[in-house]
Amino acid sequence: MSPHDLGRIYRSEIEEQPAALERLLEHDAEIASIAAALQSRGPRLIRMVGHGSSDNAASYGVYAFGLLPHWTAMRDSITLTVHYDSPLDLSNSVAIGLSQSGRTPDVVEYLVRARRSGAFTIAITNDPASDLASAAEATIPLEAGSEQAVAATKTYTNTLAALVLLAAHLAGEGARIADGVRRAAEQMAESIPAFARDAEALALPFSYTGRMFVIGRGVEFATAREIALKLLETCRVAAEPLTATDLAHGPVAALDPLFPVWAIASPDATLPAVQEAAQRIRETGATVVASGTAAGAVQGVQYTLPVPAPDEPLLSPLLSVVPGQLFAGALARVRGLDPDAPHGLSKVTLAL
Known part of the structure; x- marks a missing residue:
């Protein structure tokens, strides 16, 4: 392989991120509906789980939910629920499973158990037909398009955007933040x-x-x-x-x-x-x-x-x-x- 060909797919997927953000914004009304469903449940805690880039995005979600609607959010322990089988009461929680593929087994199992324990469950995934989406009561499709490089890029930035859009709608700031995401996509492209x-x-x-x-x-x-x-x-x-x-x-x-x-x-x-x-x-x-x-x-x-x-x-x-x-x-x-x-x-x- 020529040195010029190394990372060609990875680089092209980085360059696709602005367009991917625009596609996610087409689902803003769906995200607003999910936020309305959450508010009707009156949860006290948002629990997010994922691995790798998805877990990194959850670190951002803690601040998005804390700074916009002022809700407490955390990166939850998959091991505590799935492996140690701790019988937690999640009836006052929202459980968000983050997985670009929607096929990460322990994230899927976490969401299944969280739903069984009373949590309102949301899947944020690039595959709305995935096991994770099937396990959840609501799904936010990332709309990042096919991501072939192993190192995630556009699924990561779209996960950030999905989390902040959901947080913004919970705070009644959906239109303002959606406009900000759109402008950020333009700035990224430039x-x-x-x-x-x-x-x-x-x-x-x-x-x-x-x-x-x-x-x-x-x-x-x-x-x-x-x-x-x-x-x-x-x-x-x-x-x-x-x-x-x-x-x-x-x-x-x-x-x-x-x-x-x-x-x-x-x-x-x-x-x-x-x-x-x-x-x-x-x-x-x-x-x-x-x-x-x-x-x-x-x-x-x-x-x-x-x-x-x-x-x-x-x-x-x-x-x-x-x-x-x-x-x-x-x-x-x-x-x-x-x-x-x-x-x-x-x-x-x-x-x-």
């Missing part, structure tokens, strides 16, 4: 060429990187988790996501000039924590890459990957993940790896 150039330029100096921390805080912790996952699965980089504050509680001791850190910054109440973390990192001699909508506010870094600010600050993760996706693909190609088909991985895990 920015991808520049993001790609920056990612290609950054890949060469990092070609021998074997380990990296990726830090974020608040809504951007989901982005940190997702970028770290992309680096792990496409580049064989031992990337670990941390909150900006967690870095100071032990992990900073591992840093040295050969241990870079990717920092995602947003212009919100979490920015001082990211700035302080960047200062601690610089003191160790480690290289800092600053990205996100407030990348320019992180001083003294060696590399900056700016991201345009969306109309709604809560939507920044839709944009801030894209430079990381592209960087992972570019770094894989520099190393002679194929991000379309990482070694040892397949698209769907069928075993519990």
